[in-house]
Amino acid sequence: MNGREWISKKWNELLDLVYPPSLYCISCGRIIDSSRTYSLCNDCMASVSWAAGRCCIKCGRPLSDNDPGDLCFGCAGREKTGRPFAFDKGHACAGYGAAAQSVIFALKYGGRSDIGDVLGEILYDRLTAEYGDSLSEIYDFVVPVPVHRDRKERRGYNHADLMADRFCALAGMRCENSVLIRTKPTAPMKGLTPGQRASNIRGVFEVRRHRLDDVCGASVLLVDDIFTTGATVDEAARTLKECGALRVDFISFAAAGDMVHSG
Ligand SMILES: [Zn+2]
Ligand SMILES: [Zn+2]
Helix, strand or coil, rough: CCCCHHHHHHHHHHHHHHHCCHHEEECCCCECCCCHHHCCCCCHHHHEEEECCEEEECCCCCCCCCCCCCCCCHHHHHHHHHCCCCCCCCEEEEEEHHHHHHHHHHHHHHHHHHHHHHHHHHHHHHHHHHHCCCHHCCCCCEEEEECHHHHHHHHCCCHHHHHHHHHHHHCCCCCCCEEECCCCCCCCCCCHHHHHHHHHHCCEEEECCHHHHHHHHCEEEEEEEEEEHHHHHHHHHHHHHCCCCCEEEEEEEEEECCCCCCC
């Protein structure tokens, strides 16, 4: 670290003492006033591509104008080949653009655990906009997609736990972060093909044996930060369904756009 970097680091630490983190935009770091919705400055609020238009009725991915039907190309292909996702229905709050990415990176890799609360609030607003505020009549409990114990220890928290905790506090629902566990550490998904992602994640989740009764016959809502190929949430849903869950939906903060249709 050179002198200038050190001064800038110290200056930022000092600012953290003067201004609590909630007074910074969670995407760009600009100082904002505390009345801003979701702790985003005006520019970032406008640049998040909120999922307001047509979405895939299966996975919830925002649909582009090129998608002719109600399903994205990925889900349509899966239906056609008889291997649909194991979850019943997905929901996303925003497209995965630059603003959403910087928020997620700050939460996952930048130690900004406070962002989990904001995202939990966004998930709650998104789902109540769709189903009204009696979410507890639809779902028995909420399950944050688990990370492996080693990763949780390194980061100090599982970001999905934080999001789900806040969501459940607002919805008056039960957050169950010990029903489903991740038994094996996995290589990062980034840079893997969809096929490699699916085999990387296969068999990594397990329902705790003493919680099997809770899962059997239950309607479950999974929570995660981002939906890309869907391999992780699909595997989590498959595991819950194999243990008798009747319905498994999920909600993520961001979803990557539809796969490019090349033919
Ligand atoms: Zn901003
Ligand atoms: Zn889809």
